[in-house]
Amino acid sequence: MNKLSLSVIILSFNTRDITDKCLAKLSLARKEAEGKEIDTEVVVLDNASSDGSVEMIRDKYPWVRLIVSKENTGFAKGNNIVMEKAKSDYFLLLNSDAYVAKETLVKTVNYFEKHPECDVLGCRLSYPDGSFQPSGGELPGPNNVATWLLGIELIPATYYFLSPIHPKNISYFSRDKEVGWVMGAFMMLRREVYEKTKGFDENFFIYTEEVEWSQRIKKAGFKIFYTPSFSVVHIGKASSKFVETTPLVREMTGMKLFFKKHHPGYVDLLNVLIWLSSVLRFLAFSLLGKKDKALAYWKIITRHE
Numbered sequence: 001m002n003k004l005s006l007s008v009i010i011l012s013f014n015t016r017d018i019t020d021k022c023l024a025k026l027s028l029a030r031k032e033a034e035g036k037e038i039d040t041e042v043v044v045l046d047n048a049s050s051d052g053s054v055e056m057i058r059d060k061y062p063w064v065r066l067i068v069s070k071e072n073t074g075f076a077k078g079n080n081i082v083m084e085k086a087k088s089d090y091f092l093l094l095n096s097d098a099y100v101a102k103e104t105l106v107k108t109v110n111y112f113e114k115h116p117e118c119d120v121l122g123c124r125l126s127y128p129d130g131s132f133q134p135s136g137g138e139l140p141g142p143n144n145v146a147t148w149l150l151g152i153e154l155i156p157a158t159y160y161f162l163s164p165i166h167p168k169n170i171s172y173f174s175r176d177k178e179v180g181w182v183m184g185a186f187m188m189l190r191r192e193v194y195e196k197t198k199g200f201d202e203n204f205f206i207y208t209e210e211v212e213w214s215q216r217i218k219k220a221g222f223k224i225f226y227t228p229s230f231s232v233v234h235i236g237k238a239s240s241k242f243v244e245t246t247p248l249v250r251e252m253t254g255m256k257l258f259f260k261k262h263h264p265g266y267v268d269l270l271n272v273l274i275w276l277s278s279v280l281r282f283l284a285f286s287l288l289g290k291k292d293k294a295l296a297y298w299k300i301i302t303r304h305e
Helices: 016-035 053-060 074-085 104-114 142-149 156-160 191-197 209-219 245-262 264-287 291-302
Strands: 004-012 038-047 065-069 090-094 120-126 186-190 224-234
Touching: 004 016, 004 074, 004 104, 016 038, 016 053, 016 104, 038 053, 038 074, 038 104, 053 065, 065 074, 090 104, 090 191, 104 120, 104 186, 104 224, 142 264, 186 191, 191 209, 209 224, 209 245, 245 264, 245 291, 264 291
Parallel strands: 004 038, 004 090, 038 065, 120 224
Antiparallel strands: 090 186, 120 186
């Protein structure tokens, strides 16, 4: 069998200490993969960090191929820049706040080799304390977006007849299955998937971009799978400095872009649903004294696009 190759792609933006830990974990996984005849390169694109990330990477990890951008390209464009240049059989998009285990790279490549029907793969994610983290779901459409925004998909019984965009029930993630999308924090794909679909839509700066790409990946005839057979630790929201408002506002903006592109006839309905659900959540979180979450929804309510 020919030696397989893997490009691990990481974007860095003012997360020096987190990126340091990510690369330290990767160094062990890379050695394990090389020992199993998997030629592995690690590419970091730094998005104009000002916290010494570039110097840290150069000093501590000379084996990393470092690309330094003079501007913050965002998640979509940054990954596209690297994927366009990469020549490996497989691409692994890995967040700088995602920590792999020693065996992760080997297990991921082996999964693809054993499952030729799989073109894109996501795995079980967990928070640093070991608790479960949702990491995928079904593709958005008018019906399941409505049930998501109105909170109906949070009811466990609805999983039997809905296609949840953001499933929170651990049972959804309990077995290997084909899904609509997987989180970009850990997203591995065959090279031909990128070649045929040309990667992320760069109109999506960050958040929802992996959902939009997954729509085109599925339309092109590829299959996306999730497996709980191995796990990766993911902190989450690190590039947003853990501020509650940023991910929520950008996800709603991303969903609007998604509908304009894939469901243009339902954009007005989506805007009404986003406004209504945000008002309800703003009132609820205000009453509960959760100021950060209330502020996030207030920003969505008052945002003009």
